[in-house]
Amino acid sequence: MATSDAHGPNPPVGESATAIASAVCSGETSAVEVTKRHLEWIERTDESIGAFLLTTPEWALETAEAVDRAVAGGKANDLPLAGVPLSIKDVLCTEGIPTTCGSRILEGWRPPYTATAVGRALGAGAVPLGKVNMDEFAMGSSTENSAFHPTRNPWDLERVPGGSSGGSAASVAAFQATVSLGSDTGGSIRQPAAFCGIVGLKPTYGAVSRYGLVAFASSLDQVGPMARCVRDAALLFDVVRGHDPADSTSIPDRIVADKQPRPKRSLPWSKALAEIAEDSPEGSLKMSCTRAIEAALAAGSRSLEGLRLGVVSELSGEAVDASVSAALRRTLDVATELGAAVEEVSLPSFEYALSAYYLIAPAEASSNLARYDGVRYGLRVPADTVFEMMERTRAKGFGPEVKRRIMLGTYALSSGYYEAYYGTALKVRTLVSSDFSRAFDHFDLLISATTPTTAFKLGEKVSDPLAMYLSDLCTIPANLAGIPAVSIPVDCDSQGLPIGVQLMAPVLGEVLLLAVAACLEAAVEFAVRPPAVMDFGP
Amino acid sequence: MALTPDQVAHIARLARLALTEEESAVYATQLSQILDHAAKVKEIDTSKVPPTSHPVRLANVMRKDEPRLGLGPKDVLGEAPEAEDAMFKVPRIMDA
Numbered sequence: 001m002a003t004s005d006a007h008g009p010n011p012p013v014g015e016s017a018t019a020i021a022s023a024v025c026s027g028e029t030s031a032v033e034v035t036k037r038h039l040e041w042i043e044r045t046d047e048s049i050g051a052f053l054l055t056t057p058e059w060a061l062e063t064a065e066a067v068d069r070a071v072a073g074g075k076a077n078d079l080p081l082a083g084v085p086l087s088i089k090d091v092l093c094t095e096g097i098p099t100t101c102g103s104r105i106l107e108g109w110r111p112p113y114t115a116t117a118v119g120r121a122l123g124a125g126a127v128p129l130g131k132v133n134m135d136e137f138a139m140g141s142s143t144e145n146s147a148f149h150p151t152r153n154p155w156d157l158e159r160v161p162g163g164s165s166g167g168s169a170a171s172v173a174a175f176q177a178t179v180s181l182g183s184d185t186g187g188s189i190r191q192p193a194a195f196c197g198i199v200g201l202k203p204t205y206g207a208v209s210r211y212g213l214v215a216f217a218s219s220l221d222q223v224g225p226m227a228r229c230v231r232d233a234a235l236l237f238d239v240v241r242g243h244d245p246a247d248s249t250s251i252p253d254r255i256v257a258d259k260q261p262r263p264k265r266s267l268p269w270s271k272a273l274a275e276i277a278e279d280s281p282e283g284s285l286k287m288s289c290t291r292a293i294e295a296a297l298a299a300g301s302r303s304l305e306g307l308r309l310g311v312v313s314e315l316s317g318e319a320v321d322a323s324v325s326a327a328l329r330r331t332l333d334v335a336t337e338l339g340a341a342v343e344e345v346s347l348p349s350f351e352y353a354l355s356a357y358y359l360i361a362p363a364e365a366s367s368n369l370a371r372y373d374g375v376r377y378g379l380r381v382p383a384d385t386v387f388e389m390m391e392r393t394r395a396k397g398f399g400p401e402v403k404r405r406i407m408l409g410t411y412a413l414s415s416g417y418y419e420a421y422y423g424t425a426l427k428v429r430t431l432v433s434s435d436f437s438r439a440f441d442h443f444d445l446l447i448s449a450t451t452p453t454t455a456f457k458l459g460e461k462v463s464d465p466l467a468m469y470l471s472d473l474c475t476i477p478a479n480l481a482g483i484p485a486v487s488i489p490v491d492c493d494s495q496g497l498p499i500g501v502q503l504m505a506p507v508l509g510e511v512l513l514l515a516v517a518a519c520l521e522a523a524v525e526f527a528v529r530p531p532a533v534m535d536f537g538p
Numbered sequence: 539m540a541l542t543p544d545q546v547a548h549i550a551r552l553a554r555l556a557l558t559e560e561e562s563a564v565y566a567t568q569l570s571q572i573l574d575h576a577a578k579v580k581e582i583d584t585s586k587v588p589p590t591s592h593p594v595r596l597a598n599v600m601r602k603d604e605p606r607l608g609l610g611p612k613d614v615l616g617e618a619p620e621a622e623d624a625m626f627k628v629p630r631i632m633d634a
Contacts, residue, residue: 112613355578380619386631391556410553424579426589482593
């Protein structure tokens with residue numbers, strides 16, 4: 001493991017979650033030692049990056065001490081994330097620890113309960129280093145909508161890290177945390193992952209509990225992992241996934257096991273996939289993604305032999321920048337070399353997906369955010385009557401983008417416009433799902449660029465909301481259809497900025513999705529080495 | 539389509555947002571642009587398409603109806619801007 005030198009802590013490069021957990025469990029290092037080193041690194045780097053809204057050293061060290069005690073007590077097997085440094089997007093509730101959602105309206109609020117996903121990660125031994133920055137209420141694609149401060153991209157400090165999970169992506173890319181929990185409503189995990197050169201998974205809607213995730217658009221929101229490699233993302237996903245009685249939209253484990261999509265043709269590791277599915281008596285598919293990745297990687301140079309991969313026409317060509325398009329083409333060549341059959345496929349409804357999303361998401365948001373009324377928690381601006389109090393509280397507490405979306409949603413749902421806007425958008429949503437279903441009749445997975453461009457400069461798009469919305473062009477269809485999608489970094493453009501590629505799978509197809517992503521990752525050999533961080537001097 | 543300042547004021551009232559005149563003017567322009575883009579959904583024939591409000595269809599998931607403890611009044615009221623006698627306190631809701 002990396003050590004401190006005379007100049008202070010080096011960036012703890014190359015440490016995967018798996019390596020940390022195994023070193024902690026074998027006694028080679030301790031969770032406390034790993035935690036201290038990461039806290040020092042955050043102290044050193046975060047003035048430049050601005051990933052954290054709050055660091056929680058006491059909570060982290062208490063948790064790490066408990067992990068070390070559990071390991072000493074012979075409980076290492078129950079701790080797949082033993083000592084793994086975790087950053088938590090500030091949209092996830094943490095009992096007694098401030099949770100702001102990047103908004104002044106929740107400044108200082110201490111939730112009375114912890115989100116299920118956070119609780120499960122901590123239960124597996126992860127160490128919470130703090131709460132990370134985000135666009136206010138997860139609305140945005142650059143983290144510039146945070147009410148507190150911007151976050152900078154570790155690859156180029158003049159550029160945005162993407163959003164809304166920009167703090168999660170930057171903290172992982174800058175080696176401040178090994179993994180992070182983010183949330184994705186229209187691309188908020190995958191787009192910042194692509195901008196920061198890391199891996200981000202948006203799971204199937206309902207695969208991870210939303211209990212304790214502050215709601216933005218309830219039918220689209222999903223909690224997911226972000227990490228520097230596919231295996232670490234899979235490990236965190238394996239830990240946090242699964243049915244939760246506290247979230248009525250979380251999918252029962254039995255259904256998850258029964259509805260696993262199977263590869264169209266036999267793959268070199270199909271047998272291992274079948275064994276993993278059978279070897280789960282409670283239908284829980286325990287640790288199935290990490291196990292599938294090992295099996296797939298063991299297949300070697302023709303690991304994707306038989307895989308049918310569809311390239312989405314609507315999300316390539318003129319829709320994306322030339323550098324991104326070229327990186328996608330190189331990735332397709334890699335997939336072909338590994339044995340995959342790559343073909344283009346058209347999903348015509350995608351042309352309308354962005355428009356539908358920017359009616360549906362604001363409509364749900366306008367309803368969800370009605371709860372911030374100055375009565376039960378958060379900010380209150382005093383006034384003589386209750387309506388004045390609410391209007392002033394919301395005017396002061398919400399930032400411009402949140403107000404814009406609340407107004408947009410209120411309009412789309414208002415009498416006389418409901419059918420024309422919201423009603424039609426819901427029908428377009430059906431068309432997007434049908435297009436996916438048709439494509440998945442022929443293809444195991446679909447592939448596209450994750451973002452139309454690489455990371456843009458701070459301030460470049462803040463005054464043009466529509467231009468900002470276009471950042472989500474490629475990621476939105478997966479949210480509308482509820483399917484899982486992962487972004488993996490594959491290359492850098494001529495300016496040294498990372499480029500991500502997105503893989504999409506049918507509902508509940510995370511096992512196949514992540515195993516294939518790991519094979520591609522191993523073949524493209526992308527290294528997370530953001531220069532601004534690597535050069536960080538004493 | 540262009541939203542009028544009156545329409546913006548009406549939406550803001552429905553959404554309980556007190557806007558300055560300057561904000562109303564900016565939102566009138568921006569919301570009009572966004573709605574123009576969103577109106578693209580009307581270009582495609584959806585007359586025979588059912589709406590989807592939930593992406594993954596689930597049969598009703600039932601659980602046993604067993605009483606259990608929720609959060610206590612102290613936890614619930616602990617973060618309120620103003621509370622009194624186990625109740626949230628608000629300014630008057632009717633005209634004097």
